[in-house]
Amino acid sequence: AQSVAQPEDQVNVAEGNPLTVKCTYSVSGNPYLFWYVQYPNRGLQFLLKYITGDNLVKGSYGFEAEFNKSQTSFHLKKPSALVSDSALYFCAVRTHSSYKLIFGSGTRLLVRP
Template sequence: AQSVAQPEDQVNVAEGNPLTVKCTYSVSGNPYLFWYVQYPNRGLQFLLKYITGDNLVKGSYGFEAEFNKSQTSFHLKKPSALVSDSALYFCAVRRVYGNKLVFGAGTILRVKS
Protein backbone atom coordinates (compact mmCIF):
# COMPACT_ATOMS: atom_id res chain seq x y z
CA ALA A 1 0.00 0.00 0.00
CA GLN A 2 1.10 3.55 -0.66
CA SER A 3 1.66 6.04 2.13
CA VAL A 4 3.08 9.51 2.62
CA ALA A 5 4.54 11.04 5.75
CA GLN A 6 4.93 14.74 6.33
CA PRO A 7 6.71 14.75 9.66
CA GLU A 8 6.16 18.43 10.48
CA ASP A 9 2.71 19.80 11.24
CA GLN A 10 4.04 23.32 10.83
CA VAL A 11 7.15 25.00 9.48
CA ASN A 12 8.01 28.56 10.43
CA VAL A 13 10.50 30.60 8.43
CA ALA A 14 11.46 34.25 8.11
CA GLU A 15 10.84 36.03 4.85
CA GLY A 16 13.90 35.86 2.61
CA ASN A 17 15.24 32.69 4.24
CA PRO A 18 15.29 29.32 2.48
CA LEU A 19 12.47 26.92 3.31
CA THR A 20 12.14 23.15 3.28
CA VAL A 21 8.95 21.13 3.74
CA LYS A 22 9.68 17.45 4.24
CA CYS A 23 8.00 14.45 2.66
CA THR A 24 8.81 10.75 2.71
CA TYR A 25 6.85 8.09 0.91
CA SER A 26 6.29 4.37 0.66
CA VAL A 27 5.12 2.70 -2.53
CA SER A 28 5.70 -0.57 -4.30
CA GLY A 29 7.60 0.01 -7.52
CA ASN A 30 8.49 3.37 -8.96
CA PRO A 31 6.60 6.41 -7.74
CA TYR A 32 5.02 9.46 -9.23
CA LEU A 33 5.33 12.26 -6.67
CA PHE A 34 3.46 15.54 -6.35
CA TRP A 35 3.26 18.68 -4.28
CA TYR A 36 0.07 20.69 -3.93
CA VAL A 37 -0.63 23.93 -2.10
CA GLN A 38 -3.90 25.00 -0.48
CA TYR A 39 -4.80 28.54 0.48
CA PRO A 40 -7.56 29.13 3.07
CA ASN A 41 -11.00 27.91 1.98
CA ARG A 42 -9.74 26.93 -1.45
CA GLY A 43 -9.09 23.71 -3.31
CA LEU A 44 -5.63 22.29 -3.91
CA GLN A 45 -3.37 23.82 -6.55
CA PHE A 46 -0.70 21.82 -8.33
CA LEU A 47 2.89 22.94 -7.65
CA LEU A 48 5.15 20.35 -9.22
CA LYS A 49 5.60 16.68 -9.97
CA TYR A 50 8.30 14.06 -10.36
CA ILE A 51 7.62 11.48 -13.04
CA THR A 52 11.03 10.43 -14.29
CA GLY A 53 14.39 11.93 -15.24
CA ASP A 54 16.21 14.66 -13.36
CA ASN A 55 15.88 14.27 -9.61
CA LEU A 56 15.55 18.03 -9.13
CA VAL A 57 12.14 19.21 -10.26
CA LYS A 58 11.21 22.85 -10.66
CA GLY A 59 7.65 24.03 -10.30
CA SER A 60 5.41 27.04 -9.87
CA TYR A 61 6.18 30.15 -7.80
CA GLY A 62 9.91 29.36 -7.52
CA PHE A 63 9.43 26.06 -5.70
CA GLU A 64 11.51 22.99 -6.39
CA ALA A 65 11.72 19.49 -4.99
CA GLU A 66 14.38 16.84 -4.94
CA PHE A 67 13.58 13.19 -5.45
CA ASN A 68 15.85 10.92 -3.42
CA LYS A 69 15.15 7.28 -4.15
CA SER A 70 17.49 5.82 -1.52
CA GLN A 71 15.88 7.91 1.23
CA THR A 72 12.38 7.68 -0.31
CA SER A 73 12.04 11.42 0.10
CA PHE A 74 10.67 14.27 -1.96
CA HIS A 75 11.29 17.45 0.03
CA LEU A 76 9.89 20.76 -1.17
CA LYS A 77 12.28 23.72 -1.20
CA LYS A 78 12.46 27.36 -2.05
CA PRO A 79 15.63 29.49 -1.85
CA SER A 80 13.92 32.63 -0.54
CA ALA A 81 10.53 32.49 1.19
CA LEU A 82 7.79 35.07 0.72
CA VAL A 83 5.00 35.94 3.14
CA SER A 84 2.58 34.99 0.36
CA ASP A 85 3.95 31.43 0.45
CA SER A 86 2.14 30.90 3.75
CA ALA A 87 -0.33 28.09 3.11
CA LEU A 88 -0.98 24.39 3.65
CA TYR A 89 1.22 22.07 1.60
CA PHE A 90 0.44 18.48 0.68
CA CYS A 91 2.75 15.83 -0.67
CA ALA A 92 1.19 12.97 -2.64
CA VAL A 93 2.32 9.71 -4.23
CA ARG A 94 0.94 7.20 -6.64
CA ARG A 95 2.28 4.12 -8.30
CA VAL A 96 3.39 4.40 -11.90
CA TYR A 97 0.70 1.90 -12.87
CA GLY A 98 -2.24 3.31 -11.01
CA ASN A 99 -4.51 6.31 -10.78
CA LYS A 100 -5.11 7.01 -7.13
CA LEU A 101 -3.11 9.63 -5.31
CA VAL A 102 -2.39 9.11 -1.63
CA PHE A 103 -1.84 12.32 0.30
CA GLY A 104 0.12 13.19 3.39
CA ALA A 105 -1.52 14.93 6.33
CA GLY A 106 -0.25 18.32 5.20
CA THR A 107 2.24 20.87 6.56
CA ILE A 108 1.34 24.43 7.43
CA LEU A 109 4.00 26.85 6.24
CA ARG A 110 4.13 30.21 7.99
CA VAL A 111 6.44 32.86 6.59
CA LYS A 112 6.89 35.90 8.82
CA SER A 113 8.09 39.30 7.68
Protein backbone atom coordinates in the same frame (compact mmCIF):
# COMPACT_ATOMS: atom_id res chain seq x y z
CA ALA B 1 0.43 -0.28 0.86
CA GLN B 2 1.26 3.17 -0.41
CA SER B 3 1.77 5.90 2.15
CA VAL B 4 3.13 9.40 2.46
CA ALA B 5 4.55 10.99 5.59
CA GLN B 6 4.90 14.68 6.26
CA PRO B 7 6.60 14.68 9.64
CA GLU B 8 6.09 18.36 10.42
CA ASP B 9 2.65 19.75 11.16
CA GLN B 10 4.01 23.27 10.81
CA VAL B 11 7.13 24.94 9.49
CA ASN B 12 8.01 28.46 10.52
CA VAL B 13 10.50 30.55 8.55
CA ALA B 14 11.40 34.20 8.23
CA GLU B 15 10.79 35.98 4.96
CA GLY B 16 13.85 35.83 2.73
CA ASN B 17 15.18 32.67 4.33
CA PRO B 18 15.23 29.31 2.59
CA LEU B 19 12.45 26.88 3.39
CA THR B 20 12.13 23.11 3.32
CA VAL B 21 8.95 21.08 3.73
CA LYS B 22 9.69 17.40 4.21
CA CYS B 23 8.01 14.42 2.58
CA THR B 24 8.85 10.73 2.62
CA TYR B 25 6.95 8.00 0.85
CA SER B 26 6.48 4.27 0.76
CA VAL B 27 5.34 2.53 -2.42
CA SER B 28 5.90 -0.69 -4.25
CA GLY B 29 7.16 0.25 -7.66
CA ASN B 30 8.31 3.51 -9.16
CA PRO B 31 6.62 6.52 -7.57
CA TYR B 32 4.95 9.49 -9.16
CA LEU B 33 5.29 12.31 -6.64
CA PHE B 34 3.40 15.57 -6.36
CA TRP B 35 3.27 18.72 -4.30
CA TYR B 36 0.10 20.76 -3.93
CA VAL B 37 -0.63 23.97 -2.04
CA GLN B 38 -3.92 24.95 -0.46
CA TYR B 39 -4.71 28.53 0.47
CA PRO B 40 -7.56 29.29 2.89
CA ASN B 41 -10.99 28.62 1.38
CA ARG B 42 -9.42 27.44 -1.86
CA GLY B 43 -8.96 24.13 -3.63
CA LEU B 44 -5.62 22.50 -4.26
CA GLN B 45 -3.18 24.12 -6.61
CA PHE B 46 -0.53 22.06 -8.36
CA LEU B 47 3.08 23.05 -7.63
CA LEU B 48 5.23 20.38 -9.21
CA LYS B 49 5.60 16.69 -9.92
CA TYR B 50 8.24 14.04 -10.40
CA ILE B 51 7.50 11.27 -12.88
CA THR B 52 10.93 10.34 -14.22
CA GLY B 53 14.17 11.94 -15.29
CA ASP B 54 16.09 14.65 -13.47
CA ASN B 55 15.85 14.27 -9.72
CA LEU B 56 15.56 18.04 -9.22
CA VAL B 57 12.17 19.27 -10.28
CA LYS B 58 11.31 22.94 -10.64
CA GLY B 59 7.74 24.10 -10.27
CA SER B 60 5.47 27.08 -9.82
CA TYR B 61 6.19 30.17 -7.71
CA GLY B 62 9.92 29.39 -7.42
CA PHE B 63 9.45 26.08 -5.63
CA GLU B 64 11.54 23.02 -6.36
CA ALA B 65 11.79 19.50 -5.01
CA GLU B 66 14.42 16.82 -5.07
CA PHE B 67 13.59 13.18 -5.57
CA ASN B 68 15.89 10.96 -3.50
CA LYS B 69 15.25 7.32 -4.21
CA SER B 70 17.61 5.93 -1.59
CA GLN B 71 16.00 7.99 1.15
CA THR B 72 12.49 7.71 -0.38
CA SER B 73 12.09 11.44 0.04
CA PHE B 74 10.70 14.30 -2.01
CA HIS B 75 11.31 17.45 0.02
CA LEU B 76 9.91 20.76 -1.17
CA LYS B 77 12.27 23.72 -1.15
CA LYS B 78 12.44 27.38 -1.97
CA PRO B 79 15.59 29.52 -1.74
CA SER B 80 13.86 32.63 -0.42
CA ALA B 81 10.47 32.48 1.31
CA LEU B 82 7.73 35.05 0.85
CA VAL B 83 4.98 35.92 3.31
CA SER B 84 2.54 35.01 0.54
CA ASP B 85 3.89 31.43 0.59
CA SER B 86 2.10 30.89 3.89
CA ALA B 87 -0.36 28.08 3.20
CA LEU B 88 -1.00 24.37 3.67
CA TYR B 89 1.23 22.09 1.61
CA PHE B 90 0.43 18.52 0.66
CA CYS B 91 2.73 15.84 -0.70
CA ALA B 92 1.10 13.03 -2.67
CA VAL B 93 2.15 9.81 -4.37
CA ARG B 94 0.86 7.30 -6.85
CA THR B 95 2.45 4.53 -8.87
CA HIS B 96 2.37 3.78 -12.56
CA SER B 97 0.06 0.83 -11.96
CA SER B 98 -2.47 2.70 -9.81
CA TYR B 99 -4.40 5.87 -10.51
CA LYS B 100 -5.04 6.54 -6.83
CA LEU B 101 -3.35 9.58 -5.37
CA ILE B 102 -2.39 9.16 -1.72
CA PHE B 103 -1.91 12.35 0.27
CA GLY B 104 0.27 13.15 3.23
CA SER B 105 -1.20 14.79 6.30
CA GLY B 106 -0.17 18.25 5.19
CA THR B 107 2.30 20.81 6.53
CA ARG B 108 1.32 24.34 7.38
CA LEU B 109 3.96 26.82 6.30
CA LEU B 110 4.08 30.12 8.15
CA VAL B 111 6.40 32.78 6.76
CA ARG B 112 6.80 35.71 9.11
CA PRO B 113 7.75 39.18 7.88
